[in-house]
Amino acid sequence: MSEYIIIGAGLAGIVLAERISTILDRKVLIIEKRDHIGGNCFDYYNNEGILVHKYGPHIFHTESKEVWNYLSNFTKWNEYQHKVLGYIDGKKVPIPFNLNTLKELLPKKSTVIKDKLIEKFGFNIKVPILDLRETKEKDLKFLANFVYEKVFFNYTKKQWGMKPEGLDPSVTARVPVYISKDNRYFQDKYQGMPKKDYTAIFEKMLRNENIKIMLNTSFKDVISIDFEKNKIYFQDHEFKGKLIFTGKIDEFFNYKFGELPYRSLKFDFETLNKEYFQEVGTVNYPNDHDFTRITEFKHLTRQKHPKTTIVKEYPQVHDRNVQGKDIPYYPIPKKENEELYAKYKEEAGKWDNIIFVGRLAEYKYYNMDIVVSRALNIFKEQIANE
Ligand code: FAD
Numbered sequence: 001m002s003e004y005i006i007i008g009a010g011l012a013g014i015v016l017a018e019r020i021s022t023i024l025d026r027k028v029l030i031i032e033k034r035d036h037i038g039g040n041c042f043d044y045y046n047n048e049g050i051l052v053h054k055y056g057p058h059i060f061h062t063e064s065k066e067v068w069n070y071l072s073n074f075t076k077w078n079e080y081q082h083k084v085l086g087y088i089d090g091k092k093v094p095i096p097f098n099l100n101t102l103k104e105l106l107p108k109k110s111t112v113i114k115d116k117l118i119e120k121f122g123f124n125i126k127v128p129i130l131d132l133r134e135t136k137e138k139d140l141k142f143l144a145n146f147v148y149e150k151v152f153f154n155y156t157k158k159q160w161g162m163k164p165e166g167l168d169p170s171v172t173a174r175v176p177v178y179i180s181k182d183n184r185y186f187q188d189k190y191q192g193m194p195k196k197d198y199t200a201i202f203e204k205m206l207r208n209e210n211i212k213i214m215l216n217t218s219f220k221d222v223i224s225i226d227f228e229k230n231k232i233y234f235q236d237h238e239f240k241g242k243l244i245f246t247g248k249i250d251e252f253f254n255y256k257f258g259e260l261p262y263r264s265l266k267f268d269f270e271t272l273n274k275e276y277f278q279e280v281g282t283v284n285y286p287n288d289h290d291f292t293r294i295t296e297f298k299h300l301t302r303q304k305h306p307k308t309t310i311v312k313e314y315p316q317v318h319d320r321n322v323q324g325k326d327i328p329y330y331p332i333p334k335k336e337n338e339e340l341y342a343k344y345k346e347e348a349g350k351w352d353n354i355i356f357v358g359r360l361a362e363y364k365y366y367n368m369d370i371v372v373s374r375a376l377n378i379f380k381e382q383i384a385n386e
């Protein structure tokens with residue numbers, strides 16, 4: 001029997017499986033309810049032969065040399081700097097809102113506002129919209145309200161079903177007002193897309209005789225937990241190894257304190273009979289349509305093909321019992337949800353032989369690089385030296 005069982009073949013589970021099987025030379029069993037590995041980072045070639053991301057566009061970017069070097073063991077990269085335009089007032093303008101956006105949308109006032117922004121905050125500085133709204137100065141206040149209404153208010157209502165103030169400020173701070181002429185969506189030191197695809201990276205990471213994978217299997221089909229006696233059973237035998245859980249923490253504890261809220265998405269893929277559909281990888285539609293954004297994969301993947309595939313993202317209220325709304329894409333960062341998560345985290349702390357890691361198990365709005373970093377640290381601190 002394996003000494004390690006990992007629930008979930010997403011990024012968190014895969015990194016830990018790779019480390020345990022390679023560095024420790026121990027056996028790992030991965031249990032995954034979907035019919036594929038890779039979690040939400042899974043990509044594949046559609047019927048037309050175009051590489052698409054099944055669960056929405058994934059662009060890799062990080063400040064961490066360790067994470068970049070680690071993943072580079074399994075892939076070469078295409079140089080790629082993500083660009084996003086926002087469709088605002090009939091124009092497509094750079095997002096995050098920057099000095100170029102200012103000039104395009106407010107040409108008459110742009111010089112005055114630019115000078116005031118630089119005077120107050122400095123050049124090459126990122127200011128979260130909710131902070132900018134705190135300013136008292138007349139022109140900056142005008143700008144803050146303008147950006148809030150044109151870029152953030154309706155997009156956030158669509159994406160989260162609430163106003164920007166209803167969420168933890170870190171959410172809208174992901175896309176700050178940027179006092180710069182840099183039109184890139186991310187400024188991280190390391191950015192790129194896998195030379196082949198994400199799924200090829202994961203296949204390579206899992207190519208080890210120590211790793212066995214059970215797809216199409218929810219952990220509840222094969223694992224039972226005795227919460228009274230703190231015992232884990234795998235197919236009716238007591239499991240005395242280490243369990244690594246990357247699914248929803250509230251599901252693990254049978255929702256005993258109530259459900260942690262999530263936002264879900266519906267993805268609408270279209271393949272068009274033309275080489276390109278739009279100017280850049282992603283165009284955001286804050287104020288028009290029911291979808292938030294359109295991504296055209298060929299810009300990301302650099303694939304050459306006479307046709308092109310785009311995806312529109314329609315935010316949904318998450319409901320684990322309704323197909324099409326049942327995937328918990330985004331934890332909803334806000335105080336009361338953090339408090340509910342804290343109760344589950346306390347329960348998790350009572351188990352020495354279970355590690356909870358990843359976006360769902362930690363209920364955190366993590367990017368891919370942070371998940372890799374978490375998994376690498378957990379390996380070093382809680383697994384390698386045992
Ligand atoms: P997941 O990928 O969710 O993996 C968890 C796995 O556990 C899944 O495979 C799931 O099926 C499985 N599982 C769940 N419950 C059970 C169960 N009961 N039994 C068995 N298996 C189970 N990050 C970036 O850095 N750049 C981006 O551009 C980016 N774009 C994104 C776009 C969208 C629309 C979304 C939703 C996320 C994006 N992310 C991006 C974030 C990225 O997807 C996550 O950081 C990453 O996938 C998290 O990995 P994980 O292993 O924690 O979770």
Ligand code: UDP
Nearest residue numbers: 086095151152155156159171172174175284
């Ligand atoms: N956001 C917005 N308008 C935009 C882009 C982002 O209001 O044009 C807000 C919105 O609340 C969104 C958040 O900023 O959910 C984070 O955006 P990001 O692009 O990082 O979201 P993700 O790619 O994770 O879906």
